[in-house]
Amino acid sequence: MAYSPQSSVRAELARAKVNLALHITGQRSDGFHLLDSLAVFPQIGDRIAIEPADTLELIVDGPFARDLEGGTENNLVLKSLNGFAESAGIVVPKVKITLTKRLPVASGIGGGSSDAATTLRLLEDITGHYLAEDELHKLATSLGADVPVCLEPEPQFMRGIGEDLSPGPSLPACGIVLVNPKVGVETPAVFKALEHRKNPPLPKAPAEFDDLAALTHYLESSRNDLQVPALSVCPEIADVLTALDADSRVVFTRMSGSGATCFGLCENTDTRSIEMDLRSAHPNWWVASGPLR
Structure with missing residues (x-):
């Protein structure tokens, strides 16, 4: 047909x-x-x-x-x-x-x-x-x-x-900055380095996060179990997390998936300036920003 x-x-x-x-x-x-x-x-x-x-x-x-x-x-x-x-x-x-x-x-x-x-x-x-x-x-x-x-x-x-x-919870109006050190990470290598394969599930989430503080509070009670093994495979991830943590406008940082991209959550009004500052300080990194939702 x-x-x-x-x-x-x-x-x-x-x-x-x-x-x-x-x-x-x-x-x-x-x-x-x-x-x-x-x-x-x-x-x-x-x-x-x-x-x-x-x-x-x-x-x-x-x-x-x-x-x-x-x-x-x-x-x-x-x-x-x-x-x-x-x-x-x-x-x-x-x-x-x-x-x-x-x-x-x-x-x-x-x-x-x-x-x-x-x-x-x-x-x-x-x-x-x-x-x-x-x-x-x-x-x-x-x-x-x-x-x-x-x-x-x-x-x-x-x-x-x-x-x-x-379906996941409704997200607050906030921004996200993604940063990758331009180092490819093979997922099988990260899982091979994972020591503990049976961990507790996510804590129960509300149907809606009213603001960025509420989302951050929830994420602080959760993890990315692949972050530690990924750091052993790709040490450059630590540099990215350190750079994000050092910015007072970033309220929460973590690695996504099996890496090496990390994210920082922030207010929508700060996303572009954070992106530009990171690009200037680390011209060899990939940096992008935008609304979380």
Whole structure:
């Protein structure tokens, strides 16, 4: 079955996935780790644009385009396109996809997963074929463990191996600064360095955080169980956390995911100035900022 384009071009921000807290609660017999995490999606990310074309084309540009390995044929965006066509029962659409890679690769903020999820959402709109929720979730899971949570870029709790999703609390109006020392961290190496694999789950969270102080208070009772092992793999993470902690405008700092990206929470009015100061002091680091919600 063919498809008929619904509009000329669709574009969307593929938001970074930031783990405000990440507890490792166990390990299955097949080796997969169990987790309990609060994931959020700030207004920082890559950009995906899709438009009808005469031939299928993927263009990858942006500051981190060269860091993607394996060529465009192995890109998750194209895998998403092919998987979507198969699930929707249509021929592979002839479209031009432009991926503007603004997020560092292998950085603990789900850039590739968010690219894949955003591609799926855009393909539904541009082809007019909308998959059933369970079918879309199954397709997303086949593309990667973090892809399902990125389908809806809203605060979510991730449990199990990441497939057990539920709505997270409402976030306050505040800002976030993301910092990466431009050092790639391999997730298997971090898990290999993890000493304790059965830890307590997240504390119960309220349905809404009224302000930044309330969110900070909650996060102080949580952890990222991968931060210590990641520090042993990538000592540069400590430099990033130290720089964020040294800024009085930053009220809370932590590493996201398996690293090496770290985040600092602050008031919305301070995000841009913190970003500029960090860029000036550490020109070799990647720094980005924006609203948390």
